[in-house]
Amino acid sequence: MNYDMIAIGASWGGLHAIGTLLEGLVSAVDATIVVVQHRGPQSQRGLLELLLQEHVDRRVSEPEDKEPIERSHVYVAPADYHLLVERRHFALSVEERVNYARPSIDVFFQSAAEAYGARAIGIVLTGANVDGAAGLAAIKARGGVAIVQDPGTAARATMPQAAIAATAADAVLPLEEISRFLEGLSSQVSAS
Amino acid sequence: MALPLDGRPELDLEQLEIELLLEAIYRRYGFDFRDYAPASLRRRLHRRMSGERVETVSALQELVLHDPAVMERLLLDLSVNVTAMFRDPSFFHAFRSKVVPLLKTYPFTRVWVAGCSTGEEVYSLAILLVEEGLEERTRVYATDINQAVVDQARLGVFPLEKMQEYTQNYIRAGGMRAFSEYYVARYDGARFARTLVDNVVFAQHNLASDAAFNEFHVVSCRNVMIYFDRPLQEHVHNLFYESLAMFGVLALGQKETIRFSPREESYEGLDLAEKLYRKIR
Numbered sequence: 001m002n003y004d005m006i007a008i009g010a011s012w013g014g015l016h017a018i019g020t021l022l023e024g025l026v027s028a029v030d031a032t033i034v035v036v037q038h039r040g041p042q043s044q045r046g047l048l049e050l051l052l053q054e055h056v057d058r059r060v061s062e063p064e065d066k067e068p069i070e071r072s073h074v075y076v077a078p079a080d081y082h083l084l085v086e087r088r089h090f091a092l093s094v095e096e097r098v099n100y101a102r103p104s105i106d107v108f109f110q111s112a113a114e115a116y117g118a119r120a121i122g123i124v125l126t127g128a129n130v131d132g133a134a135g136l137a138a139i140k141a142r143g144g145v146a147i148v149q150d151p152g153t154a155a156r157a158t159m160p161q162a163a164i165a166a167t168a169a170d171a172v173l174p175l176e177e178i179s180r181f182l183e184g185l186s187s188q189v190s191a192s
Numbered sequence: 193m194a195l196p197l198d199g200r201p202e203l204d205l206e207q208l209e210i211e212l213l214l215e216a217i218y219r220r221y222g223f224d225f226r227d228y229a230p231a232s233l234r235r236r237l238h239r240r241m242s243g244e245r246v247e248t249v250s251a252l253q254e255l256v257l258h259d260p261a262v263m264e265r266l267l268l269d270l271s272v273n274v275t276a277m278f279r280d281p282s283f284f285h286a287f288r289s290k291v292v293p294l295l296k297t298y299p300f301t302r303v304w305v306a307g308c309s310t311g312e313e314v315y316s317l318a319i320l321l322v323e324e325g326l327e328e329r330t331r332v333y334a335t336d337i338n339q340a341v342v343d344q345a346r347l348g349v350f351p352l353e354k355m356q357e358y359t360q361n362y363i364r365a366g367g368m369r370a371f372s373e374y375y376v377a378r379y380d381g382a383r384f385a386r387t388l389v390d391n392v393v394f395a396q397h398n399l400a401s402d403a404a405f406n407e408f409h410v411v412s413c414r415n416v417m418i419y420f421d422r423p424l425q426e427h428v429h430n431l432f433y434e435s436l437a438m439f440g441v442l443a444l445g446q447k448e449t450i451r452f453s454p455r456e457e458s459y460e461g462l463d464l465a466e467k468l469y470r471k472i473r
């Protein structure tokens with residue numbers, strides 16, 4: 001299976017977790033990466049991009065409406081918008097919050113499940129909320145891969161626990177091992 | 193030849209149902225959502241489906257075709273854009289410092305708030321114009337595809353529980369007074385002063401199918417075109433270009449851009465971070 005989309009959702013404690021995960025990624029993992037991190041509408045513009053960029057060589061940016069999607073690129077869902085994905089580009093929405101969040105992880109994961117089917121990987125990390133659980137289940141239902149951070153290693157266990165309860169995860173792992181697991185998925189592709 | 197009766201994934205089936213529904217709505221009611229961006233459209237349809245307690249888009253189509261009340265509810269789902277007063281306070285800051293001085297060079301100006309939804313943006317702009325002493329010589333046209341929404345915008349009543357958030361936004365946007373001066377708290381919500389909209393014309397207008405109707409010095413259309421697909425966005429960009437006076441200002445949402453539009457070359461950035469553009473050719 002060739003994976004085109006790695007969707008990462010995080011809330012409380014997410015910045016550190018996402019940074020660690022991205023830092024461990026080898027360049028063979030060349031899918032598009034989208035980070036949905038909960039944050040307030042007034043969070044400083046561009047700050048999350050900047051902080052994540054310190055961890056990775058690949059380009060990190062916030063997509064604009066209808067921006068074409070590129071591989072090996074890290075996209076960060078902008079504050080106060082829901083991020084969605086369509087055939088070859090991103091789309092945005094300012095619909096009401098989902099699970100008290102905008103951006104919502106469920107909204108992005110569900111649209112990724114619809115657009116990418118079995119070529120999507122969803123990863124739910126730390127958080128004190130249940131957002132991401134339904135979205136991860138949607139990715140799994142369409143044949144994609146569901147990965148959850150081991151709740152025992154998460155800054156907040158609620159979100160990974162909710163995700164584990166919602167779907168049969170393919171892997172429940174500490175952060176460092178998630179990076180290796182992704183590498184394994186990518187090398188299966190090159191070997192096959 | 194055998195028909196591939198079970199060969200298509202479920203997703204394609206729903207996509208087909210959605211296309212049929214949109215065609216049906218267009219032919220039965222004249223509203224054209226065929227060029228809306230598919231991902232958020234699908235979400236909104238699913239919301240209406242659970243509201244009507246039906247499992248499939250086809251079942252929703254049956255209701256919509258036979259019961260105009262269902263169409264009315266669906267129209268609200270499809271056309272109401274959730275927004276906030278003084279959303280993106282830095283935008284209003286930039287409007288004060290960069291657009292207001294331009295407006296002051298004219299004896300009279302026209303501003304178009306396109307896709308005004310329930311009016312939050314209109315009242316925010318109206319307050320700004322009052323504070324800049326421009327309300328007497330500015331006419332604001334506030335339009336939306338949905339007449340019910342336009343009527344609601346005209347009323348100027350917003351939920352009381354939002355006032356704390358809006359007050360914060362207002363202060364960050366460079367507001368000059370106490371925000372509470374502009375509204376009265378009533379049982380049904382915060383009623384904004386009628387005088388704010390003395391020079392506002394509320395009207396129904398469809399960006400997808402209606403023509404330009406005036407010449408404007410400012411067109412503000414923030415977070416409306418995100419629901420359109422690229423061809424419809426291009427159509428609307430052409431409409432705005434035709435509607436703007438030379439050196440008129442186009443205001444878009446924080447994450448919208450004219451980069452992918454056919455009119456990119458016709459504008460220069462007035463404040464690129466705040467998505468304020470000026471028509472220069």
